[in-house]
Amino acid sequence: MKYQVEFHFGIREISKWKIYATALFLNLAVVLIVRTLKTTPEQLWRLIDDFGREFDVRLINELFLQVPELLDSRIEADVTDAIEEYKNVVEWEEPEINPVFTEVEDGETLLGGEMRYRAPWIKDTKGI
Numbered sequence: 001m002k003y004q005v006e007f008h009f010g011i012r013e014i015s016k017w018k019i020y021a022t023a024l025f026l027n028l029a030v031v032l033i034v035r036t037l038k039t040t041p042e043q044l045w046r047l048i049d050d051f052g053r054e055f056d057v058r059l060i061n062e063l064f065l066q067v068p069e070l071l072d073s074r075i076e077a078d079v080t081d082a083i084e085e086y087k088n089v090v091e092w093e094e095p096e097i098n099p100v101f102t103e104v105e106d107g108e109t110l111l112g113g114e115m116r117y118r119a120p121w122i123k124d125t126k127g128i
Helices: 016-037 041-054 058-066 068-089
Strands: 100-103 115-118
Touching (some): 016 041, 016 058, 041 058
Antiparallel strands (some): 100 115
16 A cells, blocks of 8 residues: 655745735725725735734735735835834934025015025025
């Protein structure tokens, strides 16, 4: 009597059919939820991506890796989160840049002359 045993090394590949069915179902769900809750599709796809990552749902993760638009949004969100985390770690504070205001009191009109805002690092040239 012979026994046949199938053994797969590593992770078993997800079939294309499952990915397409999941994409169809999630797309339909996103459209319905957007219409009822008045939210944006980008927010819902981000929520689905976070869910797939948090609970290690391979089917959702594979879907996000195979759809270029979803992959782009995932990369953009990861970079944004990394920048925010970096700012929190180094206690980043946005520099305060005060523009330089110049005004010519006397001018051709009753309102006066020229008024100008410029960045402090730009030289004050009269011709510009």
